Amino acid sequence: MSQRAMLCPRCRRLIGSSESSCSWCGTPRPKGLWRISAWTRGALDGDWLVKAIITANIAFYLLSLLMGGLQPTGNPFSMLSPNQTGLMLMGATGTIPIDRFGRLWSLVSANYLHGGILHIFFNLMALRQISPWVIQEYGSSRMFIIYTLGGVCGFWVSYIVGVPFTIGASAAICGLIGALLYFGKSRGGTYGAAVYREVSGWVVGLVLFGLVMPGINNWGHGGGILGGIVLGKLLGYGERRRENSFHHLLALICAVTTIAVLGWAAFTAVMIKGGS
Incomplete structure (x- = not known):
């Protein structure tokens, strides 16, 4: 046949x-059908993870609006923007939150905050496009590790250079972009070269957008990409190293840490808001 x-x-x-x-x-x-079935189950698991990340981002955007209200602005790119009080309460990061208030944990929470409806829309659209590709090559556990630690790395770099106040999922998304850059360059061949070429186009677009638009945390983007490259190399990708118990454990630690930080941010915001 x-x-x-x-x-x-x-x-x-x-x-x-x-x-x-x-x-x-x-x-x-x-x-055999078992291979197709196994691949499908992995895709479904990854799809659930991406939906969970998107849901957390939307929930924290809405909470930041509730905690502080809207920021008055005449800029159409800043529509429905939470004010700085709400963002600070919910875990914005930078030299002000970390140095003045000791909020080192904000390096995690800031990845789930956004400064407006267009900000969150474009970031989540990018996440929806890029994350399945990273899951395909690295697996769900490694994708979440890269997303979490890549975002922390991006915001840590921006803190080191003195960015006072920053938020957004773009540092974490840039971590995923960095991991794909490493994959494409490391794998080589027709497919690897195609991946590297396409992802390089995203990096060029990020640089140009950061130069044109005011208020973009280019240090966070660059730190996220660098962190993603390093994490991609250290964790390995599917063709060279299968996901193992260490990757699953590290992903679980990232998940527990993220839930704890976001829970603490929401709890303290409600308590402060209620006592004011």
Whole structure:
């Protein structure tokens, strides 16, 4: 019985009926339903994780509006912007929150805060596009590690250079971009070169956007990309190293830490707001 053309389970390009492996990424043609089933289960797990991150970002954006109200602005790019009081209460980071108030934990919470409806919209659109690709190459656990620690790294760099007040998921998203940059360069071949070329275009776009638009934390972006590259190298990607118990444990630590920090930020914000 002749085999049919099919989509590659890794890069989603077409594998011809006469090909035993994908000509783009080199993945062997799946044999048997169990491989397809296993890949599908992994995709579903990753999709759940991305939805959870998006939900947390939206929830904290709404809470920051409730805690401080709207920031008066005539800038259309700052529509529905939480004021600085609400953002500070909910865990914005920078030299002011860390040096004056000892909020080192804000390096985590700031990744879930946004300065306006367009800010959160574009960041979550980017997350929805990039994160499945990182999950495909690194797995769900490593993706969440890179997202969490890449964001911390980005905000730590911006703190070191003296950025006083900053928020946004873009530092964490840049961590994912850095991991894809490392993957594309390290893997090589037709598929690796295509990944590296496309992700490099995103980096160029980020740089240009940061130069044109005021208020962009370019240090956070750069630190996130650098952190993602380092984490991609240290953690490895699927073709070279399967996810193991260490990756799952580290992802669990990142998840517990994130939940604890966000819970603490919300609790202290309510207590401070209630006592004022």
